[in-house]
Amino acid sequence: MYPQYFNCLLTILFMIFVSGPRQTKCTRTFTIVNSCKETVWPGITPGESFNGSGFALKSGQSAVFTAPDGWSGRIWGRTGCKFDNSNGTCQTGNCGTSLKCTGPGDPPATIAEFTLGNLDFYDVSLVDGFNLQMTVTPIKGKGNCSVVGCDGDMRQSCPSELAFKVDGKTVACKSACEAFNTDEYCCRGMYGNPVTCHATNYSRSFKQLCPAAYSYAFDDPTSIFTCASAEYIVTFCASRNQTVCSYHNNNLVCSGSSSVNFSIILWCVTMVALALIFKAPSNLKV
Template sequence: MRNFSTGTVYLVFVIFFLLVAKQSEGLRVFTIINECKQTIWPAVTPGEQFEGGGFALKSGQSRIFTAPVGWSGRIWGRTGCNFDQDGNGTCETGSCGSALKCGASGKPPATLAEFTLASADFYDVSLVDGYNLPVVVTPVNGNSNGGGNCTVAGCDGDLRLNCPNELAVKFNGRTVACRSACDVFDTDQYCCRGLYGNPVTCQPTYYSKIFKDACPGAYSYAYDDPTSIFTCSDADYIITFCSKRKEKVCAYHGNRLVCSGASIINSFFSWIVTMFATIISLWIWI
């Protein structure tokens, strides 16, 4: 049997500690999937120590990026874009000026996936700024820690099909987006401000009810909290455009294929086995 010095055992312990720290170093993995029939241009708002940006995503393609705990921002899809080789251009919906890589929020109307990353993450899909694409947010391997709603959020209905004419944004005769009533009419009642700046006085309106009927898992107006805010701990996220809320989605997380609904317990034990295998390999090597 091989003898190991105290220093060797200590080194193995340190390596194990670093591996554990790496596992929870404060990064969330985001996978963006385009299931729309056409190319879209997802955009991500930047934050401290996080660049955000934007890119083209053809039908069927996906893109992975990480964001640090502490980031609070939005992800949305732009449509009908035309960019030159320098990343300058225009979009029919969701544009952030003329840039491919967004440095700030986009122009309404756009369906927004909103995140605040902390020890417990908060996320939602919002139609408060209008609608341009179906968006679904699926947490992967997250947990609610006994509270919160760690489930699928989003809007899989197509509001463009029944958007009231007074809210419709048209391009070449077709409806490409649906504006919010606040954006169109700019009144305190529709914008939940002034005397209507609280959840008691700001109630659902005719227009927000149309949004809610089409997208029950999304914010339809500013105080639509009870059914529209979601909370997860230690989760990664899959953002799918033009998907269904109950559709099973899969992505690579932690160098393995993980699907929505996968058991966090199975993931935990898989990780433990991997860690022990790594330690044994290092032990033999040392």
């Protein structure tokens, strides 16, 4: 093997093994990915660090943001939106008439929730219903750092009494609380604690399709997760076992892998290719 090949391979291996988490203690990187076939309009509250809390994300697009340590908020996807000069409405997840959300989205909506600190807490919630498949994938983190979310499409199996329809088409699935507005389904009043508020047939159907998501208000033991020093990839319309990636600061990072400096790899591959072309062995016969 040529010495330059060996050095290049050593460089790549070095980058793979030493490129651990390098972000500062005070920030977290969030990548929001749209794997759906149509445009999604993410909503974020509070969203000062996320392009002002609202934007359009076309199919296949992604956006990278940095949130401060201590940030506690929610991310969801709005669908069926029509905006003109940043004003308009959405079929689901609506947060008023502005592209930038100043408050929570209207149910039904699938919601990713985060509280960042020395130990991050995160989950995907169906307590406010379902409108899109959504997964949260921690990368480069320490601890359990499970992939969570709802990758089943509740709209296809939504009970008729929970169906949220637009022009006769089910575009979302309401929670039982929103549909019936009773203390039992909303876990309030005498049902406002984990002793008296239990899973219902409706929340069980949510849980069966999406076991790694909150199905009702006191579904904590199987639905809230923790991770330290992670970056997060929030993906619409992806499965939990699907590889997802983020590219920023010349680093390509994918779930289940370490970060690699893409420019270094590209340089090494180019050098190896040139060596093969211009320095072929002299005994090569043609």
